Amino acid sequence: MLKSTSLFILALVALASVDASTNVTDIKDCPALKPRSDGPQNVHDLRMDDIKVVGALGDSITAGFGIMGFDTTVNPVIAALNSYNEYRGLSYSIGGDKDAFTIPNYVKHYQANVTGYSVGKHIGEYCNDSPKADQLNAAQSGAIAMNLDHELDYLIPQMMLMEGIDFENDWKMINLQIGSNDMCGACNSTYMDEVTPEKFGGYIEAAIERIHANIPNALVNLIGTFNVSELFPLTDGQAYCRPKNNDSSTIGNRKSCSCGNSPEGLEKMYNLTAAYNEKLYKIYEKYQQNKTDTFAVVYQPANLNISGFPIEFFSNLDCFHPSLIGHEWVSKVIWNQLFSKQSMKPAILNYNVNETIYCPIDSDRIVTN
Template sequence: MATFYQNKNIFASALLALSIMFIHYAYALRASSISDCPQLSPRASGPTNPRDLRPDDIKVIAALGDSLMAGFAMEGINDNDGGSGILNISAVTEFRGQSWGIGGDDGAITLANFVNHYNASLEGPAEGSHIVTFCQGNSKVDVLNAALSGAIAMNLDEELNYLIPRMKELPNVDFENDWKLITIQIGSNDQCASCLNPFMGEVTAEKFGGYMEAAVERIHKEIPRVLVNLVGSFNVSEVYGLTKGQEYCRPLFNNPDAILNRVECSCFLFSDKERDNMDDLSANYNVQLEAIYEKYKAQESDTFAVRYTPAKIDIGSFPLEVMSNVDCFHPGTLAHQWVAKVYCPTEDDRFRVD
C-alpha cells in the first residue's frame, strides 16, 4: 500500500486505510484508476446472502448523511465562475456527483463509480451539482444521495422519507429483489452542536445511538436485500488546531480565529474543555455504532446485514490542501478522491460485513 501512494504524504496513508475499510478485500490488484481494474467474470448464480456480495452484485447504491456526503464546497473557491471570496458560487454549492460515497460524475473517483465499473446498470449515483439546500427536492441531481447539509442524526428519518420512495420509483430497479448498498456517514454536526442550546440535548451519545438504530431498523423493515455500511465518527475538534491562523483558510482581519469553520462549528471557540467534550462524544458515538452493528450481526439474515467501518483518521496530520479553502472544515475534492480509492477485486473477493 505504501508504495502505491509513495508520492503522496501521510494523509494518503490514513485515508487509504480508511478507504480499504469501506470495501475490504482479502486480496486485490493495484490500479491507478477505476477504469484500469479488470472486469469480473460472471458467476453461475447470484449471491446467496450479504456476505456473498461482489461489486457486480450491487444494483442500487444510496447514502444518508450530512454535508460531507452531500459534497458541500468540495471544489473550494473558484475565481473563474463569478463572484469573489466566500460569495463565489462554488462556495455555496454541493458537488453531489463527486461525493466519495455516491457520486456518479464521469471520471469522478468515488465508491459509486467503482461499483458501476463492475455493474454498468447500477442505479442511484448522484450526478452534477446544485446550490446548497437544506431539504430534498432536486432528485434529478441527488438521485439516491439523501444527505442533507447541516443534518444531525436526528434528521436521518427525514432523509429516509426521501430515499425510500425515490428508490421505489427508479424505473430500472426491482425493489424487492435487487441488492442494495446504503452508506450512512453522520456525526460531525452533532459534535459541533454539543455546546449549543437547544441542540445539546439531541446530540448526546444515547440520542445519537437511538436515532442511528431507528434509521437502521427502518431500513431493515422497509428495504429488502440490503447491506448497510455504518461509517464511524472522527474527532472534528482537530480541525481547530490544524487551521488556526492558516492563510489558506482565509482568516478575516488577520485574526487567527476569524475562520469560517469557527462559525460552522462554534464549539471550537468556547474552550479546550468543550473541544475535549466533542472528542468524548465522538468516541461514544462509535461505541453506539459498534453496539448497533453487534445487535444486527446477531440478527443477520439472508437479505439484510450491517457492517461498521471505523473512521480511524488523524485530522491533525492532514495537509491543508485536502480541505476546502471555502471554510477549512469540509473535505475538498482531493480528500473525497483519496477516501474513495480502492484496489481492484478478484473474482473470489467479497464485501466484508465483519
C-alpha cells in the same frame, strides 16, 4: 508423499490467489470480474458486480458541500456563489460524475447498470425537496442524526419509484455517515440534548431498523465519524482557510462549529467522537448477532489522524468540509475496507498521498463479519 504433494498444491493455490489481487491508482486499471453462473446466495455472498442500487444518508459531507472550495482566480461574486454549491456528483460515498473517485463509480466499474448515485452540482439544500439529479443521495446539509428519519422519508419512496430499479429483488448498498454536526451541536443549547451519545446511537439504530423493515435485499455500509476536534489546531491561523480576506474571524469552521472556539469545546467533541463510534460499533455487533439472508450492516472505522493531514485535504471555503482531495482519499480507504474483516481494519487512518484502490478478485466478497 501424497500428503506433502497435496499441501504443496494448496500452497500454490493460495499464492496464486494473493498474486491475482492488486492495488491501483485508478479503478479503470482493475481487471473485470468473471461473471458468475448464478447470483449471490444471500447478503453475505455479495460481490461488487451484484450491487445494482446505491443510496446514501448523511450530512453536508455526503451532500458534497464546499468540495471545490473558494476559487480565488475568478470574480469574487462568482466565486462566492459557486463556493456554496453542493457537488453531489463528487461526494465520495454516493457521487457518480464521470471519472470521479467515488464508491459508486468503483462499483460501476464492475456493474455497469448500477443506479442511484447523484450527479452534478446545485446550491445547498437545507431540508428541502431534492432535485432529480440527487437520485438516492438523501443527505442534507446541516443534518444531525435526528434528521435521518426525514431523509428516509425521501429515500424509501424515491427508491421504490425510480426507473431501472427492481425494488424487491435488486441488491442495494446504502452508505450512511453522520455525526460532525452532532458534535458541533454539543455546545449549542438548542441541540445539546439531542446529540448525546445515547440519542445519537438511538437515531442511527432507528434509521437502520427502518431500512431493514422497508428496503429488501439491503447492505448498510455504516461509516464512522471523523474526529472533528483535530481540525481546529490544524487550521488555526492558516491563510488557506480564509481566502476571501485575511481576517481570522472569517475562518468558517469556527463560525459554523461553536465547540471549536474553546479548549472545553474541543475536549467535548473529542470525547463524543469516541462515544459515537462506540455506539456505531455496538449497532454493527447487534446485526452480527442477528444475521439474516437479505440484510446486513457493515462498519467502516474512520479514525482519521487529522493532525497529520495536509491542509489541502479540507475545503479552503471553511476548512471544515473535505475538499476534492479529501473526498477522493476517503473513497479509497472506505472502499478498501469493504473487503477486509472487521478485525483486520486499521485502528488509525494516516494520510497517504499515494493511497491506492484495491481490485477485488473473483473469490472476493463484501465482508460482512
